[in-house]
Amino acid sequence: MDQEKVNILLVDDQPAKLLAYEVILKDLGENLVIASSGREALEVLLKTEIAVILVDVCMPELDGFELAAMIREHPRFQKTAMIFISAIQVSDIDRLRGYEMGAVDYVPVPVVPEVLRAKIKVFAELYRKTRELERLNHELEDRVRARTAELEASTAKLRESEQRRSMAIAAGKMGSWDWDWISGDWMWDEGQYNIFGVSPENFEVNPANVQALLHPDDVDQLRKAIAEFNKGTRAYETEFRILRPDGEVRWCVGTAAATTDESGRVVRVSGVTVDITERKRAEERQNLLAREVDHRAKNALALAQSIVRLTRADEVKAYVNAVEGRINALARVHTILSLSSWQGAELSRLIDEELAPYSLGDQIKLAGPEVQLLPATAQTLALALHELFTNSAKYGALSTRAGRLAIDWQVDEELLTLSWEESGGPLVKTPKSRGFGTRSLLASIESQLGGQAQFDWRAEGLLCRLEVPLTRKTAAAAPSKFDTAGAAELQRASG
Incomplete structure (x- = not known):
């Protein structure tokens, strides 16, 4: 039997953003109700039963915080789920203020469609389940009264x-x-x-x-x-x-x-x-799903926040391109993990996804067995590969048609060894200092995964060797020379 649709209120003063939210949430199959201002949202709430409210923090007249305060003053809406969307960096004080106003979560811009859909879906299902439990409780109370009267x-x-x-x-x-x-x-x-x-x-x-x-x-x-x-x-x-x-x-x-x-x-x-x-059983599944979605969303948002915070560039366009490239790499691996129900990702699939934008034909050779990566390992390694491909396309072998790139990997006792070998490109000189891409790659491989990354700046082309533990146990126990030095390196990069 088809479940009853619930109403989701979208509040934003910009029509383009409202349209984007409608496109993202359309596949949920719920009723999407639009409000272009805080006052219009209040009018909708008085006439319609709303399950979830998605509201922009920055709006003229009534901003998101003021609207939330007015909503919470009404007895009918004291438990209505509200999710704030903010295009600016939200401080801890603002976040605390939002939670005091009744917000259940924040979604930063740019919005990750999968994350937004997952959050809205969880709260819509919780609303639907709550109504169902209330209905069952009323039925049970009615039956008790009926039985006693009988x-x-x-x-x-x-x-x-x-x-x-x-x-x-x-x-x-x-x-x-x-x-x-x-x-x-x-x-x-x-x-x-x-x-x-x-x-x-x-x-x-x-x-x-x-x-x-x-x-x-x-x-x-x-x-x-x-x-x-x-x-x-x-x-x-x-x-x-x-x-x-x-x-x-x-x-x-x-x-x-x-x-x-x-x-x-x-x-x-x-x-x-x-x-x-x-x-x-339904309650247990719902609680598990809510915890799982919350955990994955926080991890993805933390990675995105680190990318935005640590990326550096001399001009705005370069900064935007760098951030978009890294966020897109994160989105691609997120899609792969979603297709496997977050059980893991194949290394060859990660490499293919990073190769897709370049269409380099026979310039690249791949060799290695099928390797299944844990979700956390896949996310981190995808970002590392993105940095290698980006640098090669800008300055290395992939920047010219004569250049060649060979990527091969092997696994020995749960340790993945990946070799990246460039040749035929521009003459390579050992850099006087490490760029942000190199520093972030070292930090992610060594500090986060407990592995090692080695660079050999040969004149004929870069040779990079990555060693990555494939199991949680191995990753936790593996010695990391980067635990302190790598962290300091990233701190200097961000500063």
Whole structure:
């Protein structure tokens, strides 16, 4: 069954940016609502139920912070998810102010489409799941009230309730039971037997047998319920787990109501059991997804932030080209990792992606086995390869048709060794100082991955050798001569 669409409010005073957000979020299949100002957004909110608000921080009249404050003052929108988009560097104070206003996250410009879609999707699903849980909770409360009323109502109402209960039994998700408090006799309906995975033919309903089917950690819930009824409690509700005879664990929610005699003594307890296993599993999957998306988004944003902060150039155009090149390299490896569900990336695929913009034909030769890289290793190595290709295309073998480049790699005991050999290009001279690209490559390979990078500036062409651990264990244990020197080098580059 198709899930119900939710409304996502996009707030920005620039039509071009609104159009870009619509294009990015179109594939989510949700309803996109547009507002070109803070006041227009407030009007939309008063008329429409909104799941997520994507708002620009910098707007005339009402900026993003002021709009967030006004939204949070309204009781209906105190829990509505708001994501800020900022085209300027956001300070910790601004970020803290945003969170105080109710923002759940920040998205910097330029926007990474995959990251923005992932964030919006998570909060849209959380909104949809919250509404579904509220609906289920209302249904459960209604059923408890209906069940209690049925015990005191006429035969006609009891018959109507039985028809509704039969429909639930057919779905195998609900059962009812009755316990004679005086004689100790139990009565289970078909749905109750189905939930516990037993049958009337081979299972005798009594306290000992029922307790044997409860999860050991939840047995105290039964004892607590009995104690509460002995103290005069008339209704009780709790969640618990059962261990079916076949070993399967199921989550249930149980509600019970007591019937008393004229003296107030409990004479009978009746209840309803609802199997909520699928709901619990859905919640676990959703929580896992939210944590995973948050982790990956933070990693990608941290890399992008480092690229922007550390890139240096003599003029604006060169700076923009350098940043765009590195961000595009990060985006390409992100796409590769997404296609593998973030299980890893093939080294040859990373190299092919970096080669694609050049169309150099037979100038480049590749040789090496298939190597699967961990996500973190793939991201870092992709940026390192990007620096090598960029420098070669500007100054090295790839800057002329006569130039040649040979890339080969091999793996020995979980250590990847990659050789980069240029020839036939312009005469090479050993640089007097390392450029930013070389420094960042050294930092990423040696400091982040625990590997080593060696450069031989031969007259006939650059020879570079990279050694990269392929496992987390190896990477963590590998000695790194760059741990302190490399970090200082990058600090000088950024300064």
